[in-house]
Amino acid sequence: MDDGKTVAIIGAGPVGLAAAAHVLERGMSPIVLEAGPEAGHAVRQWQHVQLFSPWEYNVDKAAARLLAPTGWNSPDPQSYPTGGELLERYLTPLATRTQLCETIRTSSRVTAISRVGFDKAKTKGREQAPFEIRYQNGKGPEVLRADAVIDVSGTWFSPNPAGGNGLPAIGEQERADRIAYGMPDVRGADRARYAGKIVAVLGAGHSAVGTLIELVHLADEVPGTQPVWLLRGADPAQAFGGGRNDKLAARGELGTAFAGLVAAGKIRVETEFAVSHLSQSEGRLSISAGACCGRSVIVDELIVATGFRPDFSFLSELRLRLDPAIEAPVALAPLIDPNEHSCGTVRPHGARELAHDEPGFYLAGMKSYGRAPTFLMMTGYEQVRSIAADIAGDKQAAARVELVLPETGVCTRGGVETAEAGCRGGPAREDASACCVADETAKASGASGCGCS
Numbered sequence: 001m002d003d004g005k006t007v008a009i010i011g012a013g014p015v016g017l018a019a020a021a022h023v024l025e026r027g028m029s030p031i032v033l034e035a036g037p038e039a040g041h042a043v044r045q046w047q048h049v050q051l052f053s054p055w056e057y058n059v060d061k062a063a064a065r066l067l068a069p070t071g072w073n074s075p076d077p078q079s080y081p082t083g084g085e086l087l088e089r090y091l092t093p094l095a096t097r098t099q100l101c102e103t104i105r106t107s108s109r110v111t112a113i114s115r116v117g118f119d120k121a122k123t124k125g126r127e128q129a130p131f132e133i134r135y136q137n138g139k140g141p142e143v144l145r146a147d148a149v150i151d152v153s154g155t156w157f158s159p160n161p162a163g164g165n166g167l168p169a170i171g172e173q174e175r176a177d178r179i180a181y182g183m184p185d186v187r188g189a190d191r192a193r194y195a196g197k198i199v200a201v202l203g204a205g206h207s208a209v210g211t212l213i214e215l216v217h218l219a220d221e222v223p224g225t226q227p228v229w230l231l232r233g234a235d236p237a238q239a240f241g242g243g244r245n246d247k248l249a250a251r252g253e254l255g256t257a258f259a260g261l262v263a264a265g266k267i268r269v270e271t272e273f274a275v276s277h278l279s280q281s282e283g284r285l286s287i288s289a290g291a292c293c294g295r296s297v298i299v300d301e302l303i304v305a306t307g308f309r310p311d312f313s314f315l316s317e318l319r320l321r322l323d324p325a326i327e328a329p330v331a332l333a334p335l336i337d338p339n340e341h342s343c344g345t346v347r348p349h350g351a352r353e354l355a356h357d358e359p360g361f362y363l364a365g366m367k368s369y370g371r372a373p374t375f376l377m378m379t380g381y382e383q384v385r386s387i388a389a390d391i392a393g394d395k396q397a398a399a400r401v402e403l404v405l406p407e408t409g410v411c412t413r414g415g416v417e418t419a420e421a422g423c424r425g426g427p428a429r430e431d432a433s434a435c436c437v438a439d440e441t442a443k444a445s446g447a448s449g450c451g452c453s
């Protein structure tokens with residue numbers, strides 16, 4: 001279907017590149033604006049991390065079709081790449097050796113988006129107006145016009161702060177020299193910073209778990225290294241995941257290995273630790289929870305792994321419809337809300353769930369999940385397949401679901417996560433507010449919440 005539309009894609013991460021491949025396949029013209037010097041700029045920051053999804057889940061189908069004629073060797077679908085291998089074996093060839101290379105503008109940071117001749121308040125004729133995208137590439141302010149925009153700029157560069165209330169802890173900016181965010185390479189590039197030190201890791205997601213496991217290995221190699229786990233919740237077991245019930249085996253094994261290290265006393269654990277203050281204490285970092293004189297832990301370094309949040313600053317002239325808590329599109333938020341999300345399994349979704357009150361504008365990829373932590377690349381690939389179809393006017397293909405997502409094997413009841421086999425059964429078929437078949441069946445029969453019991 002060729003209607004000659006220009007589609008601006010913000011970000012050349014895995015999902016941005018997949019979006020460009022799908023847009024091209026539909027006969028439209030993608031233009032990818034990437035802030036970093038190369039495609040995959042965010043992935044490059046965590047290139048030392050081993051993915052928990054094997055290759056079969058990490059390669060988009062339209063991207064593979066673009067790569068095939070270049071002599072590309074598809075990696076073993078069952079093996080697990082690191083972020084670096086994802087770049088080397090997939091993202092870089094895709095960005096540099098296929099037709100996509102002509103569509104990507106690197107070192108081009110998008111700073112603002114609006115519609116030509118329309119401020120946010122003006123309605124009549126709005127949807128016919130092209131988008132105006134402003135970006136900086138060091139050569140002066142640049143402007144691009146496009147018929148549609150897919151914002152796939154991720155969340156990696158806007159990590160959550162340490163403060164338990166979502167604000168930076170008091171003293172966080174001042175103590176920045178002893179704080180890192182995300183997943184530093186504690187046994188590799190950043191080894192000198194962490195070897196032989198007392199290192200606190202704040203958070204309870206995969207990044208925190210992965211970093212703590214690496215610190216235990218570092219402690220085996222370098223005496224004096226002491227990992228300390230700070231978590232806001234009361235129950236460390238919630239970070240252990242679905243174990244053998246997790247359909248992504250590597251993700252399940254990570255949690256199981258971590259549980260073993262905690263049980264063996266290799267990691268000092270501080271539960272119900274909502275960080276409020278950070279201060280200097282005899283050349284070290286004092287991390288306090290609660291009121292100013294509450295509990296404190298003294299460490300050399302703090303790694304904040306409390307997740308990420310989307311940056312909406314360049315979207316303020318667009319009419320977004322976002323869930324006030326999760327900061328994801330309103331139709332998507334109930335599927336991924338960590339407060340409610342019962343089975344840890346997200347129903348595949350596409351253009352319909354990702355739409356806003358701004359026809360032609362979509363959030364996709366990691367950014368579409370707002371503050372929810374459960375995004376998988378393959379979810380993003382399905383999103384952009386559907387979005388490209390929607391932009392091209394193929395509403396049937398846009399509405400079709402072409403993906404079955406692997407389940408985590410984790411259920412929630414009353415906010416408490418338990419790994420159990422009872423709550424499975426694949427993604428929900430119809431009910432957009434249900435996360436899996438068991439949940440959908442429970443709701444259909446008048447029960448509330450997840451059908452885990």
Ligand SMILES: Cc1cc2nc3c(=O)[nH]c(=O)nc-3n(C[C@H](O)[C@H](O)[C@H](O)COP(=O)(O)OP(=O)(O)OC[C@H]3O[C@@H](n4cnc5c(N)ncnc54)[C@H](O)[C@@H]3O)c2cc1C
Pocket residue numbers: 010011012013014015016033034035036039040041042043046049050051052053108109110111152153154155156157183207314364365366367375376377378380
């Ligand atoms: C440590 C870690 C491990 C993960 N492991 C897995 C895994 O095993 N399996 C899995 O499925 N998922 C995993 N994920 C989740 C997710 O799939 C990845 O984060 C993935 O990279 C998301 O792709 P994306 O294209 O949405 O965003 P990103 O990869 O974050 O790409 C966004 C791009 O947009 C660019 N950008 C940002 N702002 C602007 C701007 N204003 N203008 C222009 N460009 C901009 C960035 O430079 C970046 O290149 C992991 C995430 C992390 C952080």
